[in-house]
Amino acid sequence: MDQAELWPCGLRVLVIDNNSSNLSAMEDLLLKCSYKVTTYKNVRKAMSFILDNLQRVDLIISDAFFPTEDGFLILQEVTTKFDIPTVIMASSGDTSTVMKYIVNGASDFLIKPVRIEELSNIWQHLFRKQIREHVVGRYLEQPYPPTTMAPATPAATITCAAAEAAVALESEVREMDIDSNGGEITDIRDLRKSRLSWTAQLHRQFVAAVNLLGEDKAVPKKILGIMKVKHLTREQVASHLQKYRMHLKKSISTNKRKDEATVSSSLKTQNHSSRSKYVDQDGCMEFTGAYSLPKDDLSSGSECIYMLGERNDYVSKGFDDFMHEPCFWNF
DNA sequence: TCCTCAATAT
DNA sequence: GATATTGAGG
Numbered sequence: 001m002d003q004a005e006l007w008p009c010g011l012r013v014l015v016i017d018n019n020s021s022n023l024s025a026m027e028d029l030l031l032k033c034s035y036k037v038t039t040y041k042n043v044r045k046a047m048s049f050i051l052d053n054l055q056r057v058d059l060i061i062s063d064a065f066f067p068t069e070d071g072f073l074i075l076q077e078v079t080t081k082f083d084i085p086t087v088i089m090a091s092s093g094d095t096s097t098v099m100k101y102i103v104n105g106a107s108d109f110l111i112k113p114v115r116i117e118e119l120s121n122i123w124q125h126l127f128r129k130q131i132r133e134h135v136v137g138r139y140l141e142q143p144y145p146p147t148t149m150a151p152a153t154p155a156a157t158i159t160c161a162a163a164e165a166a167v168a169l170e171s172e173v174r175e176m177d178i179d180s181n182g183g184e185i186t187d188i189r190d191l192r193k194s195r196l197s198w199t200a201q202l203h204r205q206f207v208a209a210v211n212l213l214g215e216d217k218a219v220p221k222k223i224l225g226i227m228k229v230k231h232l233t234r235e236q237v238a239s240h241l242q243k244y245r246m247h248l249k250k251s252i253s254t255n256k257r258k259d260e261a262t263v264s265s266s267l268k269t270q271n272h273s274s275r276s277k278y279v280d281q282d283g284c285m286e287f288t289g290a291y292s293l294p295k296d297d298l299s300s301g302s303e304c305i306y307m308l309g310e311r312n313d314y315v316s317k318g319f320d321d322f323m324h325e326p327c328f329w330n331f
Numbered sequence: 332t333c334c335t336c337a338a339t340a341t
Numbered sequence: 342g343a344t345a346t347t348g349a350g351g
Binding site: 195196197198233235236239240243 | 343344345346
């Protein structure tokens with residue numbers, strides 16, 4: 001229980017705001033919440049940092065950067081590509097503005113000055129996604145997580161139970177397949193299974209690699225090189241890629257109608273003539289605002305960091321779940 | 332040699 | 342049902 005209360009500690013938050021005093025104020029507040037904080041004034045540098053630390057950023061808080069709306073672009077980059085929950089803050093926000101951000105993937109919209117009470121709660125954005133993805137749900141059904149965690153006393157509230165589940169999950173992750181420093185899988189043998197199971201986490205790394213390369217240039221060998229997962233083979237990646245592409249084909253054709261109906265209307269407002277191109281290293285990371293439209297609803301962007309399905313007890317759920325989860329099969 | 336795709340095996 | 346392997350064709 002104590003641990004449950006401690007859960008949000010260490011949440012890795014990246015803050016972007018070009019106003020130094022706001023930035024340091026935010027840093028202070030976030031540190032008081034026991035989060036790990038990284039701050040950036042510069043949007044480009046922040047994006048580079050995110051790219052270099054894909055699995056090491058839990059949540060992003062970005063200024064909306066009115067009137068340039070860089071915040072909007074950050075939001076799009078991050079939510080469409082990397083599933084990192086993003087909170088937008090601005091000194092004012094009328095309903096339609098806020099709605100625009102939320103519709104396009106913001107997990108929350110905070111009005112400045114931001115109060116510590118609001119920040120102490122931001123971990124919920126991560127958590128919601130985990131629940132949506134059934135990771136936590138399984139634990140909620142069973143009050144006593146099958147881990148080495150200290151036996152839990154029955155949780156009084158959902159929040160409590162959920163936090164507890166997250167602790168359990170996190171510790172499982174830590175001791176198993178995920179690198180202790182960042183949540184990134186670095187060696188599939190750690191999964192101690194003869195047959196690889198493409199967990200959500202592993203899949204995310206895969207998708208991130210594919211996205212970095214660009215879909216046309218994403219071939220097994222290059223993906224493998226970017227993923228940096230020991231003992232993962234080219235053949236395994238090829239097999240997964242094959243399936244991934246099949247899925248893309250399907251979902252593109254089935255989502256088209258919905259996307260046109262739902263998304264275009266919400267996007268019209270912002271029709272970015274300013275393409276976001278934050279990073280361009282050797283032409284291998286080129287972000288344009290032009291990749292596929294955001295999904296029909298906002299389940300698309302965001303959280304879910306520690307998600308693993310490779311334990312034998314719930315392998316069967318793992319892949320199937322995220323096959324149908326737009327969060328993972330993004331485009 | 333590597334890629335993709337489909338069929339087939341595990 | 343998910344993943345791996347194989348084999349054809351590029």
